[in-house]
Amino acid sequence: SQTIHQWPATLVQPVGSPLSLECTVEGTSNPNLYWYRQAAGRGLQLLFYSVGIGQISSEVPQNLSASRPQDRQFILSSKKLLLSDSGFYLCASKQGVGGTQYFGPGTRLLVL
Amino acid sequence: GDSVTQMEGPVTLSEEAFLTINCTYTATGYPSLFWYVQYPGEGLQLLLKATKADDKGSNKGFEATYRKETTSFHLEKGSVQVSDSAVYFCALSDYYGGSQGNLIFGKGTKLSVKP
Numbered sequence: 001s002q003t004i005h006q007w008p009a010t011l012v013q014p015v016g017s018p019l020s021l022e023c024t025v026e027g028t029s030n031p032n033l034y035w036y037r038q039a040a041g042r043g044l045q046l047l048f049y050s051v052g053i054g055q056i057s058s059e060v061p062q063n064l065s066a067s068r069p070q071d072r073q074f075i076l077s078s079k080k081l082l083l084s085d086s087g088f089y090l091c092a093s094k095q096g097v098g099g100t101q102y103f104g105p106g107t108r109l110l111v112l
Numbered sequence: 113g114d115s116v117t118q119m120e121g122p123v124t125l126s127e128e129a130f131l132t133i134n135c136t137y138t139a140t141g142y143p144s145l146f147w148y149v150q151y152p153g154e155g156l157q158l159l160l161k162a163t164k165a166d167d168k169g170s171n172k173g174f175e176a177t178y179r180k181e182t183t184s185f186h187l188e189k190g191s192v193q194v195s196d197s198a199v200y201f202c203a204l205s206d207y208y209g210g211s212q213g214n215l216i217f218g219k220g221t222k223l224s225v226k227p
Contacts, residue, residue: 043219103155
């Protein structure tokens with residue numbers, strides 16, 4: 001089965017600083033990869049998804065970006081963080097169109 | 113477009129009580145349906161799923177039946193435990209619904225079980 005790693009687990013950053021969150025996947029190849037954000041007490045918002053290396057689809061316009069430099073690596077970045085970027089960021093992986101989606105443990109980001 | 117609606121929380125129950133969390137959906141195609149659970153401070157875990165009408169998904173005492181006639185996928189458990197306290201998300205995946213097969217989530221229902 002798939003294992004999804006995310007780091008860091010927790011991050012506190014000042015407004016205006018850059019961001020890089022990393023997600024790596026084990027136990028599968030050529031997965032669809034996803035970044036979600038979960039604001040406190042709210043549901044899940046799909047930010048980006050990728051069906052292959054270098055292929056990124058953005059669901060919500062914002063100051064975040066995503067990249068997929070390797071098959072099982074997915075990176076979420078920002079050049080300048082905003083207070084509203086605070087939240088719980090979840091990476092997910094799915095094998096194929098009909099596959100089950102699995103989630104990583106998440107990164108909690110607090111922007112001050 | 114496709115959507116998922118689940119009952120608003122929070123839901124507070126006593127241990128050994130019966131649990132129902134309602135979930136209804138709208139979909140263009142033939143969706144697969146899922147329940148995910150999120151324990152405090154953790155990512156989401158797949159709890160159960162059903163891929164076609166009348167399928168029943170079950171896991172850890174939880175059950176949900178895919179009802180196409182009522183477009184529902186209600187989550188039930190006969191006797192909840194304190195350890196079931198978590199947020200529960202209903203979701204669908206509908207490749208033919210314009211979302212590329214990506215999961216569409218409900219807003220989540222927070223369950224608290226008191227001893």
